[in-house]
Amino acid sequence: MSEGLIRDETGTQRLVGYVLDVGQPDRRARCILDMDERHLNRHGVLHGGIAATLLDNASGATASLTVDPAGRAPFLTISLNTQFLAPARAGRLTAIAEVTGGGRSLLFIAARLEHEDGTLVATSTGVFKRVPERA
Template structure:
């Protein structure tokens, strides 16, 4: 990460860490994750790989429902379903996933997510359904 990229509000782990995801905004029913379209994340057409975008959608949607008021103690969630529609592409710069928790109950919630490129153009949208872990 270069100095122009914001630090993550929490330390990412596992696959999200390997992809370079950063949680840059997090509040009740809202999360914003960013990632840089690095050369190793591009496909053979030099476009950000769809799997990276789908994972960004998945992670952002989960974070939108996991906020507890403490960055160190977000609730754990798992994905029940995920839909992704690719409507643009990015080859460089920072991509941003903006997620909003749309509703749910004690155990299950849904999120809507938009992913934008470095210019603010939407490149993908998604819907996720998640379950809180015990």
Template sequence: MTRGVEEERHEGGRGERRALSGLEYMRQLMTGEREPSGMARLMNMRLVEVEEGRAVFSVEPDERHYNGLGIAHGGLAATLLDSALGCAINTVMPAGRVFTTLEMKLNYVRPMRRETGEVRCEAVVLHAGSRVATAEGRILDGAGKLYAHGTATCMLFRAS
């Protein structure tokens, strides 16, 4: 079976990722040294800020994100939060340590539409222990209006 470039790039990235701290890896994504994930490209999300314990993504909702009701599908908010929450936790991971999401809780407050304009999802780490980390995030528009908020719990472990 022939493997695609996408497979090879992401498989190779896993080995490189083990040698970097999560913050170093995230900074490389910010500067363009690393390509964003396929999901980020598909959803047109951008990592716009990153520092230890914090990550911010942005997206401009448009028709490609719409559901049958003419508003952004809830999956856009869920994906935006999942990305920001996970990346915030990634910023506190030392080299050789990785994580996976155990649980994510999401509250929708109001719908997003094209007219909403750019929204930003800011996530911050609340707790980072040796086995578990938690983070919370909020999706806000340019005027500070809340669209959704959520939390995540992640399991931390040694990269294999």
């Protein structure tokens, strides 16, 4: 991770502590979190809301990369369906997304959240809408 990183851009990003990597040659954004006790639920594993946040951010940034090489063009989440597959404990998590379809204003995006040990923690599919530019 180095060039193409987005840090501390939003309040949510600062609160949760993730980093967006929008600088990969495959034009697929990564949302990376070094998970610790702040991100756990009462059962001592990753909170589902945090997992969904990582998947959503990787997906939205991937949508942005379709129109903006810096990955900052705004897209809104229209829907996000999340499947929780395995618990995750402390360590690095990476959500990576890819465009699976769509057109000029709506994109369909699938994402995966993996723990650094290779465990597939969660997946998502979503619909993302480009925010129109103001005149």
